[in-house]
Every structure is written in C-alpha cells, then in structure tokens.
Amino acid sequence: MHRRREPLRLLWLQSGGCGGCTLSLIGAEGPDLIATFEAAGIEVLWHPSLSEASGREVIEILQRIVDGEETLDILCLEGAVMRGPNGTGRFHMMSGTDRPVMDWVAELAAKAGHVVAVGSCAAFGGITAAGANEVEACGLAYDGQREGGLLGPDFRSRSGMPVINIAGCPIHPGWLTETLHSIAAGRFGATEIDEWERPLSYTMHLVHHGCARNEFYEFKASAEELCDMGCMMENLGCKGTQARADCNTRAWNGGGSCLDGGYPCINCTAPGFEEPGHSFTRTPKVSGIPVGLPTDMPKAWFVALASLSKAATPPRLKENAVADHLTRSPVDRQKKR
Amino acid sequence: MTRLVVGPFNRVEGDLEVKLEIGDGRVEKAHVVSPLYRGFERILLGKPPADALVYAPRICGICSVSQSVAAAKALAQAQGLAMPPNGELAVNLVHATENIADHLTHFYLFFMPDFARETYSRESWFAAARERFTAIKGTAAEDMLPARAQFMHLMGLLAGKWPHTLSIQPGGSTRAVTNGEIARMSAILSAFRRFLERTLYGDTLERIASLSSVAELEGWAAEKAPESSDFRHFLSISRHLDLRRLGPSAGLFMSFGAYTVDGATLFPRGVHDNGHLALDINAIAEDVSHAMYRSGADALKPFDGETVPDIDREGAYSWCKAPRLNGKIAEVGALARQLVSGHPLVLDLVSKDGGNVHARVVARLLEVALVTMAMEGWVNALRSGERFIRHADMPDSAEGAGLAEAARGSLGHWIRIEGGRIANYQIIAPTTWNFSPRDADGTPGPLEQALEGAPVRSGETEPVAVQHIVRSFDPCLVCTVH
Ligand code: SF4
Ligand code: SF4
Numbered sequence: 001m002h003r004r005r006e007p008l009r010l011l012w013l014q015s016g017g018c019g020g021c022t023l024s025l026i027g028a029e030g031p032d033l034i035a036t037f038e039a040a041g042i043e044v045l046w047h048p049s050l051s052e053a054s055g056r057e058v059i060e061i062l063q064r065i066v067d068g069e070e071t072l073d074i075l076c077l078e079g080a081v082m083r084g085p086n087g088t089g090r091f092h093m094m095s096g097t098d099r100p101v102m103d104w105v106a107e108l109a110a111k112a113g114h115v116v117a118v119g120s121c122a123a124f125g126g127i128t129a130a131g132a133n134e135v136e137a138c139g140l141a142y143d144g145q146r147e148g149g150l151l152g153p154d155f156r157s158r159s160g161m162p163v164i165n166i167a168g169c170p171i172h173p174g175w176l177t178e179t180l181h182s183i184a185a186g187r188f189g190a191t192e193i194d195e196w197e198r199p200l201s202y203t204m205h206l207v208h209h210g211c212a213r214n215e216f217y218e219f220k221a222s223a224e225e226l227c228d229m230g231c232m233m234e235n236l237g238c239k240g241t242q243a244r245a246d247c248n249t250r251a252w253n254g255g256g257s258c259l260d261g262g263y264p265c266i267n268c269t270a271p272g273f274e275e276p277g278h279s280f281t282r283t284p285k286v287s288g289i290p291v292g293l294p295t296d297m298p299k300a301w302f303v304a305l306a307s308l309s310k311a312a313t314p315p316r317l318k319e320n321a322v323a324d325h326l327t328r329s330p331v332d333r334q335k336k337r
Numbered sequence: 338m339t340r341l342v343v344g345p346f347n348r349v350e351g352d353l354e355v356k357l358e359i360g361d362g363r364v365e366k367a368h369v370v371s372p373l374y375r376g377f378e379r380i381l382l383g384k385p386p387a388d389a390l391v392y393a394p395r396i397c398g399i400c401s402v403s404q405s406v407a408a409a410k411a412l413a414q415a416q417g418l419a420m421p422p423n424g425e426l427a428v429n430l431v432h433a434t435e436n437i438a439d440h441l442t443h444f445y446l447f448f449m450p451d452f453a454r455e456t457y458s459r460e461s462w463f464a465a466a467r468e469r470f471t472a473i474k475g476t477a478a479e480d481m482l483p484a485r486a487q488f489m490h491l492m493g494l495l496a497g498k499w500p501h502t503l504s505i506q507p508g509g510s511t512r513a514v515t516n517g518e519i520a521r522m523s524a525i526l527s528a529f530r531r532f533l534e535r536t537l538y539g540d541t542l543e544r545i546a547s548l549s550s551v552a553e554l555e556g557w558a559a560e561k562a563p564e565s566s567d568f569r570h571f572l573s574i575s576r577h578l579d580l581r582r583l584g585p586s587a588g589l590f591m592s593f594g595a596y597t598v599d600g601a602t603l604f605p606r607g608v609h610d611n612g613h614l615a616l617d618i619n620a621i622a623e624d625v626s627h628a629m630y631r632s633g634a635d636a637l638k639p640f641d642g643e644t645v646p647d648i649d650r651e652g653a654y655s656w657c658k659a660p661r662l663n664g665k666i667a668e669v670g671a672l673a674r675q676l677v678s679g680h681p682l683v684l685d686l687v688s689k690d691g692g693n694v695h696a697r698v699v700a701r702l703l704e705v706a707l708v709t710m711a712m713e714g715w716v717n718a719l720r721s722g723e724r725f726i727r728h729a730d731m732p733d734s735a736e737g738a739g740l741a742e743a744a745r746g747s748l749g750h751w752i753r754i755e756g757g758r759i760a761n762y763q764i765i766a767p768t769t770w771n772f773s774p775r776d777a778d779g780t781p782g783p784l785e786q787a788l789e790g791a792p793v794r795s796g797e798t799e800p801v802a803v804q805h806i807v808r809s810f811d812p813c814l815v816c817t818v819h
Contacts, residue, residue, distance in 0.1 A: 016375050018815050019350050020398020020500040026442070027489050027499075032482045034473060044473060048347045052450050052472035055343050055799040082373070090648055093372040095344025095354035127395040131380035134646075170398060170500055226511045227726045252498035254490030261497015261504045262511030266391060268501075274392075279385040281503070324513040324725060 007043040008073040008184050011065065011108065012118075014048055015092050015101045016128040016137050017079025020170040021119035022049050027253065028173035036177045040184040045072070059097055066107045074183065075112035075157075077105055077140060080121040080128040081150040084136035091135050102150060105140075109151055113158045114183055115140060116166060118176060123165035123196075124149075124271035131275075141165070141197070145271045161190065165197045169268035174250055175202050194244070196271065202250070206295065207240035207265045210248035211257075217241075219313040220306050221321035226281060227262050230321025234290060237281045238264035241294035245269045262324075338365065343799055344372075346807065348447040348472070350399045351814025353772075355803065356654075359793050364803065367781070367788035369772050371657040374629070377819040378644040381762040386412060386731050386754050389762065393750065394501045396764065397816040399442070401500035402435040403743035404816075407750040407764075411739030413507035415754055416729045422599065423725045424509020426715045427495055429596045430522075431505060432741075433708050433715075434491045439744035440671070440701045441537075443811045444567075445481040446472075448698065451808065452574050456794065456801045462574055465564050477567060484532040490525050494518055509726030514719060522716045530709060538706070539566025545706040549681040551689055554699070568702055575695045584806035586692025587786035588666035590673035591616060591770070593749065595742035596711065598718070603711050604742065608662070609676040617663075618738065621749070623765065624659040624776040627652055635777040636661065639751035640736060642763035656818040659773035659782060660765045668692060668783045669746025669770045670810060672700040680707075694809040701744075701811070733757045743767050745811040766816035784810060 014022070026033055026049075037044065046053055046061050053061065064070040081102050082092035089100025097104070109115050117140045120126035125144055128137040139149045141163040147153035149163075156162060166176050179199050182188040194203045208214070216222070216231040223230035232238035240248075243265050247257040258265050266280050267273045278284040284291045293302050316328045344354035356368040377396050381389055393408035394401035406428065413419070420428065449470040457463045469477045492499035495512055504511045514522075530542060538545050539561060545568075548554050554572070563573035575581070593616070594606030608614040622636040631647040647653070661667075672692055675683040682703060686696045732754065739750040746767030753761040773782035781789075784807065793800040 014352070016373065018395050018398040018401070018500075019813075020395065020401060023398045023442075023500055026446075026482065027486045029483070029486045032479075032486065034479060034482060046347075048345070049350070049446065050473050051347055052454065054347045054804065055345065057799070058345050058347065082375075085646070085648055091374045091646075092352070093354075095346060095352055095370070095372055096342050097344075127380075127392060128375050130392065131376075131382065131384075134379060135374065135376050137375075169395065225726075225728050226506060227509075227513060247498075251493060253493030253496075254487070256493030256497045258497045258503065260493075260512075261495075261502060262513070263497065263503035266503075280388055280391045325515060325722065 005041060007041050009045045009071060010042050010074040010076065011045045011072055012047040012076040012078065013101070013105060013108070015077065015079040015105065016082040016135065017119060017121040017126070019049070019078070021078045024170040025173045025176055028177055029254070033173070033177070036181070040181040042074070042180060042184060045070070055096055062104060062108065065111055068111065072108065072111050073113040074116060074180065075108050075114070076116045076118050077122040078118040080125050080137035081105060081140065082135055082137055083150070084134065087136065106150060109140070109155070109157070114161060115157045115163045116179070117141070117163050118166050119171050120167045120169045120268055120273065123167040126169055127274045129274060139165070142271055162197050164193065164199065167196065167198050167269040168245065169273070172202070172247070172250060172252060175199065198269065202246045203244040203269065205244065205246040205249065207243040207245050207247050209246065211240055211259050212248070213259060216317055216321050218309060219317050220310045221313050221317040224322050227324045228322050229324065229326065232259070232264040233283065235283055236264045237266070237279070237283045239267040239292060240265040242292060243267035243269060341798065343803060348450065349808060349812045349814060350397070351817070353807070353812065353814050355788070355807065357788070357803065362793055362795070364788050364791040364793060367785045368654055369774065369782060369784050371655045371772065371814050371818045373814070374646055374656040374818050376644065376646065378762050378764060381759050384759050385757070386415065386752065386759055389752065389759065390503055390506065396819045397813055398500045399439060399813055400435065400743040400745070400748070400816060402432050402496070402502065402505065403741050403748050405502065405505040406432050407739040407741040407748050409505050409507045409739065410741060411737040411750040411752045414737030414739065415735035415752060416507055416731060418508045418727060418729045420509040421724045421727060423513070423719055423723050424727070425598050426719050427510035427512065427514070427725055428505055429598065430491065430712055430715050431496045431502070431510070433596065433712050434489065435499065436744040437705050437708055438485055438489060439811070440705050441481060441485055443744070444698070444702065445477050447811070448808045449477065449571065450475070451801060451804050454801060456797070460577065462563070462577055465570070466574060469564070469567070469570065480536055484529065484536070488525065488529040491522060494522060506726060508728055509724070511726060513725040514721060516721045519716060519719050519721060523713070526709070526713055526716060533705065533709060536567060537702070538568050542706040542710050545703065546710065550685045554682060571698060575698070580695035580805065581690045581693050583694040583791065583802060584787040584809055586668050586783065588668055588783055589662070590676045590692070591662060591667040591669050591747055592674045592677040593740040593742055593747040595674065598715070604674050604678045607677040608667070609673065613677065613679065618740070620663040621765070622661060624661055626659070626777040627654060627774040628658045629653040629656055630658065639738070639749065639763040639765060640753060640761070642751070642761070644763070655774045657769055657772055657774055659776045660770050661776060666773070666780060666783050666786070667770055669767045670697065671704045671744070672697045673746060674742060675700045675704060694805050697809040731757070745813055746770060764819050766813070766819065768810070768812045768814060768817040771810045772812055772814070772817055
C-alpha cells in the first residue's frame, strides 16, 4: 500500500463528558473506525479507550507535544472543559500529574494543527453545563451560546482554523470520520463550517429532512403520546424543524433516528440544548400555538397553513397519527378488494 | 517502601488514578482516586421528573441504556406504572444489546491488549497474543468492531440510536415493531451468534452455557489449540500467568437482578456470601468520610443522600462515595450476577479460588452466551400489534427506586418528587461499589483490597498486574462520580 502523505498525528483527550461520543464512534460502519483511520492516514498518538500506552508513557507523550518535540496535527477533546471550582479546574485533575485537565488542554491546543471539539460538551458545555452549572463547564470556544470558552473567541489553531465543533449528543460516527478525512485530505477550510463552526456537511440539513413522519407533519396529524406515529411537533416537543443535523437521512446504528425510535428531536447539536426551559417531551404553547415554530417560517403563515391542512387531514393519517403502528394502509384506487 | 502513582489509566471508561504503597515487590496499600466530578445529582434538582430520562443516560456513554432503565424504573415506581409484556421484552432487548456490547468492548479493546505489552515479550505465548490483541493494530479488534456494529443495528431498530436513547420509558418502549422488523432482529441475532461461535468461543453458545465445573472448563479448553478461539486463548494465557491468584475478592457479592419478563428474572436479585441470601435494599447507605463531599452524617441512605462537593474536605481523596451494604463492602458485576444466579461453573470457580481476575473474565464471557440465547427467545415472544407502552400522569409528590444491572454491576437511582419537581436524586453506580474509597471504619473498597498483595516486577512504573486487576472489574469512572 502506498501512502499519499505523512500520517496525521491525532491525540484524543476526555474531560467533563460521558465517553458516549467515543462509544458512538467505535460503531462506525462502512468502513469501520480502524479502516477509516487507515484510509485517512491518521495515526492515533493516544486515545484513552483505544491505546496501549498508560500512565507515565502518556504523560510523556503530552509533555513532548507541549515542548514542541512531537508534532500534533489534530487535537480532539471529548467532554466539557471543567473550570470549577472558582476557575481552578480542580473538578477534573489529570491523573498522575496533579494538574487540572483544563491547563493541559489549553497548552496542547496551542500546538495543534487542528482542534476538534467532539460532541456538544466540548463544543458548548453540553449536558455537563446543565442546571446551575456549579462545575463551571464550558466548551473549547463557547460557553453555551457565548463566544469565549476555554480558548477565547480569537483562537485559531496552527492551520488558521477556529475550533471545529462536531456538536451532537452524541456525535454520529460519520460526522467525525468524514471531517477527519477531509482535514487529512486538505479539503477542510473556512467554507466548510457554519456560524457555530459546525461542519456544514451535516448542518446544512434540518433533522426534519427525510423524517418518516413528514406526511403527518404536512397535515398536522399529530402524535399525542410517545409511541404514537404522528408528527411530534405539536405536542411532544419535537424540534426537528429547527434542529440542524442529518439524522433522518444518515442512519444511526444501521437504520434508526430519534424520530424513528418514537421520540422527539431535542436539538442536541445546538448550544444550550440542555436547558430548553420546558420539559423535553412536551411542546410549550401560547393559546394553543406551539412556541418554537419552524426555522424560516413567519408565524402568521404557519398558523394559517396549519389550520388549513388540519381541515384537510385524510382519515388514514388522522387514525395512524395516534396509533403505535400503522393501522390504515393507503388505498390503491386501481384495485378494488 | 516506595510510593507509586499510576495514571492516567487508559482503556477504562473515564478517569482513574491509583496510588500504591509498595514493599517487597508487592502492593501493600492502595488508594483508588476518581479525579473527575460533574454533579449530575445536582443538575437534576428542580427539573421536571420525566426529564431525568434525557439527563440520566448522559451520565455514561458506555452504559447509557442501563442509566435509562434505572431512571425509568424509579419513575415507574413513583407513578405506580407497569409495562405491558411487549414493553418488558423490548426494554430487555435494548438493555441486553448494550450489556453484551459492553462485555465485548471490555474484553477485546480494554482487557486483552495488556497481554500484548512488552513486559511479556519473553513469554512463550507472547507472539500470538501480540498478533491477536495489540491495541488498535491487533487482528481481534478488526474482527470484533464490524460484528459489534452490526449487532448494534438492534439499537437502531428498537431504540432509534445508541447511546442516549429516549425510547426507554417508565411504561415501556416508544418503539413498537412490526412482524417484518421482528424477522430482521432474528437475522441480526443469528449473524451475531455466528460471530460468537466462530470467533469468540469456537463452539456453540449452548455448549459454553452448559459448562458446569472448573474441570469441565479445563477439559473444554484442552479440546483445541489455544489460538483456535479468543476464549481459549484467554484461558491459556490465564493459566500461564495464574490469574486465579490475582485480584482476590474481599467482600460479599451483590446483584440487583436483571431482565424481567412477567415477574420472572433471568438473573435474580440477591447477595452471595458463601451461599445465597436475600438482598435488603434498605441496608444500603453511602459513606462519604473519605470522599470530597460535605456531610452531616457519615453514611446516608440513598433517599436521604446528599451530594454537595467539598473539595478541601480533610482526609478525602476521591469523588467516589463509599456505598456499603449493612456496613460491608460488596463486589458487583458479572461475577456477582452469576454467583447470585447460581451458575454451577461460576460457583465452582469461586468455591475453589474465591473471586479473582480469571473468574471475573470467565463470568463475563459466559454471560455473553447466556444473554444472547435469552435475546433470541425475547425476539420470538414479541407480538406485533399489541401495545409496547403504557402512560400515566406524574404525581406531584412521590418516591421511587430504580434498580438495574449494568454490564459492570448493580446500578440504582433513587428519586424524590415534591411539587411536581425533582427534590432529590441519588445515583449509586456499579463502579462506585467496586472502586469506593475507605469508609468511616477505615475499610478499603473492593478494588483497594483486591490490589493488596499484587506483584510488582522490578523497575515497573505501571505494574502490569495492577492493570489486569483494575480492568478485571470493567470499571466505568464517569458513572462512579456522575
Ligand atoms: S456530548 Fe453527549 S455523548 Fe458526547 S460526551 Fe457529552 S454527554 Fe456524552
Ligand atoms: S416529528 Fe419532528 S422531525 Fe418529524 S416531521 Fe414532525 S416535526 Fe419534523
């Protein structure tokens, strides 16, 4: 096999997260993770779940990078930056070093060719920043929706790129493997990211695109309880019409999505998703009209269209919308039973 | 005496540091440190109770379904809600998929790569172990990852995605399946069975499940060459290194019971202490005398538990609390589950040599066979067209305990609801039991005791025996400190 270029050295650290992004990643398919790394020419300097090196060997790798003795091409952080208590970072100490992980991450980021925030925690703070955020969790370049985070709004890695935010809770393995591959191929530039520095390859889409419930949505044939087949926007808190991701056109675990699983989209790729201000699976309404309306849609239009389409809902959809499996099939007019 | 700090510990889920005092080529004392605190119990305060189903799975990405199951059970108890049979089956299937995938991930990616370390380069078995189990580069990971990913298609079907599904609810599963999908699930399971039988065991699941004594296991292993299957390969390395002498269990064994259908559990609830005992859930309390939390009392029962960080607390060295059963330490995990279930092979292993590294791994691999076979039955028992879920209102004030078994052991969630909001939420994770620090009596936790006496080869800075012992528990540190 011939290599097109020098291997890219990747280092992966974890802080205030659940490890779920890594676990999702090792489920990569077509091809699997190891084949993907090989295809992209990525050499894993160290990953906490995958590598052999432990303890002192690891600290030596980190120190060599900080001292400039080892090149670091891609730094991935999974999990939020833990700044608490009182900005000391002591809620997460790097084992074996007596130093906050926060400090290591800042030093390593300064040396990295690209810095990749893996998951909503590393991008924005994510679930770890929920509630009163007593642990002072934040992302690498954002603190919720505010710019800043650990590295500050002006941070640029050696490549000149800002932190690349593969937001999602967890990430889809494809979101990350494609991004890494594009970076390795030299095809990942400033035009590849959106306003939250998320790869457009998956945030050009709305979760709503390709949702199997689209026909129910068209006629406002709504699910009333979890497990019903209808559209979950009206009653069950679905944010698919605002959430940016390709979950319904890119299969999860061989062929699922949250919506296919029978529960609403909670917009986990967005900063602040962890504090929706209402119960996740209920739609807040003002005088019967859902508060969070679809992206790009004027409210008056939505209301007018919704009442129109509601009046025209075919019985098939009305019935199926509140059943847990399809009970009424479409009718083929050419064929009489 | 020398002191050694081992960390960062990789190929465990989450962060771990182990402080060792070494004398005479052995570990004399061990302190186990969980160095990360996130505070999920505090995040949940004041939230609508149902939202626990969004937050709780994100405690841990490796056992996110177990967290969902525990949260859903706690809510179900508060609501007085029971699942329809399809709901139980679907939740069992999702849960079992995660638990089996965890066992495989642990064996192939976390545990076995240690035998490919240079320390063992002089051993007769080293070349084969290195070829098969080296981290990232070994042929085993190459075989296992695609098989695991395809097995996880069950998650796409039944749970929408993994990790962090919302399909598991107090009253069942949000995903009803059709007959066509039941057929697909059977096909996925039979493909997975083929991987297990060809690669992991080199024999049928039935044969593995029926091994009933140490002698039979040894006889079975000797039937073919060690490298003919990964299980035999492990057994052979284990014999060479005498892993039965490593990492002895010190306390009693506990299981919350797993996989219920119609009131019957596949693995029952109980305690094993040289024999089967009933488990009194009310005898559980968490001690924080050596954990970095503020406390009025030394030990509190989970419904009254508190989680207020106190990073400068005198004498405290870990974010992990110290759960105790009747004041005693308990080991949890596959070994405990199979002892409490009374599996003859596991009973025999422990009656001969006690709990140890070898027995923990055997119990885990045995469980993969047992659970896969049970899954085949559950898929067949699903009835399309019948309900998968029931609904009920959430009471304004109530309490509930949700007890489940994650791959690595007993997991409990305790919720108290007041004024329609979460007033207290306490979580005790498996690794919190196994990796607990000392308690008010100064009794070290199970791992701390298992490490005492571990051999340290001269010049070792990351003693490989310590690595085997730690990983034999399949720890998950993000759960521990939630
Ligand atoms: S983003 Fe979600 S899945 Fe990823 S580490 Fe954070 S909590 Fe876990
Ligand atoms: S359920 Fe959500 S994503 Fe699907 S059609 Fe309705 S609004 Fe769109």
